[in-house]
Amino acid sequence: MSTSAISALSPLDGRYAAKLAKLRPAMSELGYMHRRVQVEVAWFIALSDCGFAEFKPLSPGARTYLLGLVKNFSLADGLAIKEIEKTTNHDVKAVEYWLKGRFEARPELLAAQEFVHFGCTSEDINNTSHALQLKTGRDAVLLPALDIIISKLRDMAHTFAAVPMLSRTHGQTASPTTVGKEVANVVVRLSAAREKIASIPLMAKMNGAVGNYNAHLSAWPEHDWEAFSKKVIETPEPLGLGLTFQPYSIQIEPHDYMAELFDAVARTNTILIDWSRDVWGYVSLGYFKQKLKKGEVGSSTMPHKVNPIDFENAEGNLGLANAVLRHLSEKLPISRFQRDLTDSTVLRNMGVALGYAVLAYQSLATGLGKLEINETAIAKDLDASWEVLAEPIQTVMRRFGLPEPYEQLKEFTRGAPMTRELMQGFIARLAIPDAEKTRLLAMTPGSYTGLAAELARRV
Numbered sequence: 097m098s099t100s101a102i103s104a105l106s107p108l109d110g111r112y113a114a115k116l117a118k119l120r121p122a123m124s125e126l127g128y129m130h131r132r133v134q135v136e137v138a139w140f141i142a143l144s145d146c147g148f149a150e151f152k153p154l155s156p157g158a159r160t161y162l163l164g165l166v167k168n169f170s171l172a173d174g175l176a177i178k179e180i181e182k183t184t185n186h187d188v189k190a191v192e193y194w195l196k197g198r199f200e201a202r203p204e205l206l207a208a209q210e211f212v213h214f215g216c217t218s219e220d221i222n223n224t225s226h227a228l229q230l231k232t233g234r235d236a237v238l239l240p241a242l243d244i245i246i247s248k249l250r251d252m253a254h255t256f257a258a259v260p261m262l263s264r265t266h267g268q269t270a271s272p273t274t275v276g277k278e279v280a281n282v283v284v285r286l287s288a289a290r291e292k293i294a295s296i297p298l299m300a301k302m303n304g305a306v307g308n309y310n311a312h313l314s315a316w317p318e319h320d321w322e323a324f325s326k327k328v329i330e331t332p333e334p335l336g337l338g339l340t341f342q343p344y345s346i347q348i349e350p351h352d353y354m355a356e357l358f359d360a361v362a363r364t365n366t367i368l369i370d371w372s373r374d375v376w377g378y379v380s381l382g383y384f385k386q387k388l389k390k391g392e393v394g395s396s397t398m399p400h401k402v403n404p405i406d407f408e409n410a411e412g413n414l415g416l417a418n419a420v421l422r423h424l425s426e427k428l429p430i431s432r433f434q435r436d437l438t439d440s441t442v443l444r445n446m447g448v449a450l451g452y453a454v455l456a457y458q459s460l461a462t463g464l465g466k467l468e469i470n471e472t473a474i475a476k477d478l479d480a481s482w483e484v485l486a487e488p489i490q491t492v493m494r495r496f497g498l499p500e501p502y503e504q505l506k507e508f509t510r511g512a513p514m515t516r517e518l519m520q521g522f523i524a525r526l527a528i529p530d531a532e533k534t535r536l537l538a539m540t541p542g543s544y545t546g547l548a549a550e551l552a553r554r555v
Contacts, residue, residue, distance in 0.1 A: 101113055106448070108448065108451040108455070112451075115454075115455055116451050116454060116455065118236070118237050119233060119237045119447065119450060119451055120447075121232075122229050122232035122233045122237065122447075123233050123446060123447025123450060123451070124447060125174075125444070126174040127232075127447075128225055128226075128229060129169075129173075129174045129177055129187075129191060130169045131225035131226075131228040131229055132188065132191045132221050132222070132225045133165060133169055134166045134225075134333075134334075134337075135220075135221050135224045135225055135228070136191060136192065136195055136213060136221060137162045137163065137165060137166050137195070138328055138335065138336055138337055139213075139214070139216065139328055140162065140195075140208075140211055140212050140214075141154060141159055141162060141335065142324070142331075142335075142336075143211050143214060144208070144211070146316075146319065146324065148316065148319075151211050154204070154205075154208075155204060158202070158204050158205055161202065161205075162205075163334055165198055176194055177190050177191055177194045178190070180194055186218075188213075188218040188221050189218075191221070192213045195212055196209045196212055214315075215309075215311045215312040215321075216302065216304070217304055217347060219347050219349070219435070220301065220302040220303070220304065222440075223300055223348060223349035224300040224302065224329065224337055226354075227299065227300045227337075227349075228337060228339070229446065229447075230354070230446065231338070231339070233447070233450050234293065234294070234298075234357070237450070237454055238450055238453065238454060239290065239293065239294055241454050241457040241461070242286070242290050242293075242364065242457060243290070244457070244461045245286065245368070245457055245464070246286050246287060246290065248461060248464045248465070249279050249282055249283045249464070250555060252275075252276065252279045252464070252467075253277070253280040253283055253553075253555050254276065254552065254553055254555075255276065256276040256469060257274060257276035257277070257280075257549045257550075257552035257553045258274060258276065258549040259274055259276065259469065259471060259474065260272050260273075260274055260474070260475075260541070260542040260543070260545050260548075261273055261274055261275045261278065261383065261474050261478070262474070262477045262478050262481055262484070262541065269483065269484055270484065271487055271544065271546075272478060272484060272541050272542065272544050272545050272548075273545060273548050274545050274548040274549050274552055275383075275469060275474070276548070276549065276552030276553070277545075277548035277549070277551050278374075279552070280552040280555040282367065282371045283555045284555055285367045286364065286367055286368070287555075289364040289367055290364065292363075293357065293360045293361055293364060296353060296356050296357045297340035297353060298339050298340060298353060299340050299341075299342040299349055299352075299353040300329045300339040300340070300341065300342055300349060301329075301341075301342040301343075301345040302328060302329060303321075303322070303325055305347055306347050306434050307344065307345040307346055307347065307434075309321040309322065309325075322343070325341070326341040326343075329341045340353075346434040346435060347431075348431055348434075348435055348439065350429060351428035351429050352429050354424065354425070354428050354429075355424070355425035355426075355428055355429050358421040358422070358424045358425040359421070359422075359425045361417070361421055361449075361450070362417070362418045362421040362422055362425070365414040365417055365418050365421075366414075368410065368456065368457075368460060369411055369414045369415065371460075372407040372408075372410045372411040372414070372460065373407075373411065375404065375407050375463070375467070376404050376408065376411075379404045379407075379467075381473070381477070382470055382473035383469070383473055383474050384467045384469060384470060385467075385468045386404065386466045386467060386468070387465075387467075387468060389466075406459045406460065406462045406463025406466065407459070409459040410456040410457075410459040410460045410463065411456075412456075413452045413455045413459065414452070414453065417449055417450070417451075417452035417453040417456060420445055420448055420449035420452070421449045423442070424442060424443075424445070424446065424449060427439070427442055428442065428443070475542065478541040478542045479540075479541065481514075481541050482514040482516055482518070482519045483512075483519075484541050484544065485519050485539060485540075485541065485544060486505040486506075486508070486509045488536070488539060488544055489501075489505060489519070489522070489523060489536060490505040492528065492532055492536060493505075493526065496527075496528045496529070496532070498526065498527065498528070508522060520537055523536045523537055524537070
């Protein structure tokens with residue numbers, strides 16, 4: 097069967113392929129190869145500037161050509177590397193041979209070709225490439241997708257800051273809030289989680305087979321290889337890698353930063369699962385309506401239905417993302433002795449984890465764009481829930497020393513239908529100052545929202 101969207105094994109590369117077009121260049125195998133070429137080129141150019149008699153500084157033309165190989169890396173280049181890998185059965189060695197093959201007809205580079213991959217173990221190239229992939233995936237795709245959600249939610253928090261809404265704790269009626277304040281709670285949580293993701297340093301090491309610069313020192317014992325490695329890793333792109341230097345490692349970079357990053361994304365996703373379920377519930381209650389889309393079908397048999405599919409889709413994909421993210425964070429920091437290959441195959445699924453997350457973020461953004469508040473339904477629920485004023489009434493009774501205020505309100509309201517007349521009749525009988533009585537009598541479920549509106553506008 098020929099390859100097409102409907103023959104793809106993963107829906108990320110099938111049904112949802114178009115939605116992940118921005119992530120694919122960074123997190124695909126082609127993106128991985130591209131970053132490997134970038135690392136090999138940066139290391140090679142930097143070596144030429146070490147002052148070694150055996151490797152003179154490269155000419156400006158050679159540098160431009162090498163950086164051009166990185167800038168213009170294409171699908172055809174990736175396929176050429178895969179052809180070499182059929183012979184080498186080693187993907188990093190295939191990159192090295194491909195790069196050397198680009199030196200033909202360039203005597204300056206051909207003469208220095210054995211300095212490609214000089215002193216490096218495969219993991220020096222791989223761990224830096226993974227960090228570069230994550231750098232692009234996080235900064236150019238994941239965080240912008242999160243920012244769209246945060247921005248939409250912030251707008252909702254401000255727009256609906258003063259719209260009163262019945263709260264529900266344990267699924268039961270509770271003290272009123274506002275729609276905007278409930279959204280603001282999510283904005284604050286998401287903003288903190290987003291900053292955590294953004295602040296995690298992306299680590300990299302280039303220190304040889306077991307992390308001790310053994311091979312490097314065997315060639316030039318007097319050279320400060322640790323400082324050189326740090327410079328290559330931390331110098332901004334394109335001449336360096338723009339990452340954070342990891343000074344201690346076994347053959348592999350320990351991956352602790354990856355675990356921290358993936359855990360941070362998973363925690364963010366958990367916040368969004370919580371929000372997706374709440375929105376689903378509010379749609380079910382009628383607090384939100386969804387904008388209709390011409391031609392769209394909610395049910396194959398029930399014509400009236402407009403399902404909250406975007407929030408359901410988001411919840412499902414967030415769960416998939418977290419399943420992979422948590423395996424990554426638990427597995428990657430573990431390696432038998434100095435190196436085993438269990439991390440290699442697992443790392444190839446970083447794009448899967450981030451892909452499901454980004455897909456979910458897009459669904460959430462779409463769903464939020466469809467929501468319309470139903471103030472009539474919200475107000476109706478509030479007006480049918482006068483029992484929520486038992487809280488402020490008993491609190492004022494406490495202030496003025498009336499006996500057993502909680503117990504009185506419990507006896508009066510618990511399990512009994514409450515109306516405006518019943519609550520105001522109870523207030524009228526209270527032995528409290530007239531001004532306080534007047535204030536309580538003026539209170540309604542819709543006005544009993546505390547600082548909710550102010551808090552909503554503050555985010």
